[in-house]
Amino acid sequence: MNATERIKAFRSYLGSQGLKLTTQRDAIAKVLFTSEGEHLSLPELLERAQKIRSGIGYATVYRTMRLLVDGGFASEHQFGDGQTRYEPADDTKHHDHLICVRCGKVVEFEDPVIEARQDAIAAQNGFEVVAHRLEIYVRCLQGCEDKDNPA
Amino acid sequence: MNATERIKAFRSYLGSQGLKLTTQRDAIAKVLFTSEGEHLSLPELLERAQKIRSGIGYATVYRTMRLLVDGGFASEHQFGDGQTRYEPADDTKHHDHLICVRCGKVVEFEDPVIEARQDAIAAQNGFEVVAHRLEIYVRCLQGCEDKDNPA
DNA sequence: TTACTTGCAAATACTTTGCACGTGC
């Protein structure tokens, strides 16, 4: 599903839930759905949304993101910088993240071997998997710039 | 390494760093090292430490835990309840967590297959692994009580 | 009209820090 289709789906979802489609919600959804791979924080989402529709408040972004997460349109991540970050949810396949501890670069990946292993481990312990979160903290092999101590 | 050995190691570490061994630090370390598998939060650590040595303040627990984490004696986790949780660090092998989304139960596991896969994936993307965090959110198969809505 | 939304500001919830007083070494 591309960004346009996702926005349409979100609009339908709002209607189906008796919620209203406002210019604020539309702008925020647009920002989210066109941020593939970026993992934006609330302040970042706010800044971009205000370019589309000025005057949007922080609380509206916060509440709209919760709406998007609850509706399955977005997923939240905590990468350890103390901020919650968001990305468009992928309804078909799940992916995980490689995060460089030096430069902060984030690369997404998916691996069926790990997914399968998780199901097996959960089953062995008397559980069924609902979701998972895997973050691999790494260092770039070809060198990268320290985000906290720029050269 | 058992709890007693870990406490000794921590005491030596303090000396080697020119830091002082106080009754507060000792009590907090004792609480941590005897909490295997519990993943205590700061308030919980504080409560238990105060039973050993009354009068300990929150800030002291906070600063001592940072000391323990920095020294490699403890590791931090964020399980999504908005609190940082701590457990004694295992110097030999890493383990991950299965977390029941309904009752909050946490089970630890380790899996060499997943560990090996992570190294391979990182290498394929031009990284070397520094650390990782894997949380599998599950549901108990034999039923459990909802922590937010007790029966 | 009417229920849902918004933006502001205030309230939370945790975490982190400044500082005067204590205390290991």
Add this chain to the structure above:
DNA sequence: GCACGTGCAAAGTATTTGCAAGTAA
């Protein structure tokens, strides 16, 4: 004695909420 440590209270951060005014349907 002196440098490090402690406890309190206050300051940060990021998140969440109350409410009067605004708006989609």
